[in-house]
Amino acid sequence: MSDTREIQPQQGGTAVREARTGPAKVYAAVAEFQDPQQLLKAIRGAQAQGYRKLDAFTPFAAHGIDLALEPKRSPLGYIVFAMGTLGALSAVLLQWYTGAVDYPLVIAGKPFFAFEFAIPVIFELAVLFAAIGAVVGMFALNGLPHFYHPIFRHSRHARVTTDVFLLAIESDSKDFDAPRAADVLRSLGGSHVEVISE
DSSP, rough: OOOEEEEEOOHHHOOOOEEOSSSEEEEEEEESSHHHHHHHHHHHHHTTTOOOEEEEEEESSTTHHHTTOOOOOOOHHHHHHHHHHHHHHHHHHHHHIIIIIIIIOOTTTOOSHHHHHHHHHHHHHHHHHHHHHHHHHHHTTTTTOOOOGGGGGGGGGGGGGOHHHHHEEESSTTEEEEHHHHHHHHHHHOOEEEEOOO
């Protein structure tokens, strides 16, 4: 059974598909645009209408779209820094404990623990922990692995990898109203406007 139903648009000739009533939650109103310039203009137009939770799907990296979507600053740098610091502290603790507490050895009158000789291991563990934090943090922040996305429900999503540019006004936007969002997308020049469910 289909998760969408077609409804008649209030104006223009674009098809509108709306999530059927039931437990399915509306994900977004989505429209197709012909080129990156039209998509960029539509993003700015949607933002002028008060929408801030937008997402764009393009077949290639389009200049200016990433900045126009106003992404939030990623916390990944903080995660990497914290993990690198943890790695460095772990290296100091490991070398101090094994050399000065757990199994102290007198070797040619050298101290049980000396910071100068610990630097290579400190560096290596800092880099190791930071790299692990970067990879795991990137996967976690991006919600990966992610085998399904609601945009797959859009009738033209398969062409996003070829020649179609899609703009989604997500339902998380403030004061989101699906029919109004669909009308906004049509007024901005969007075609194949659909309201899709999660």
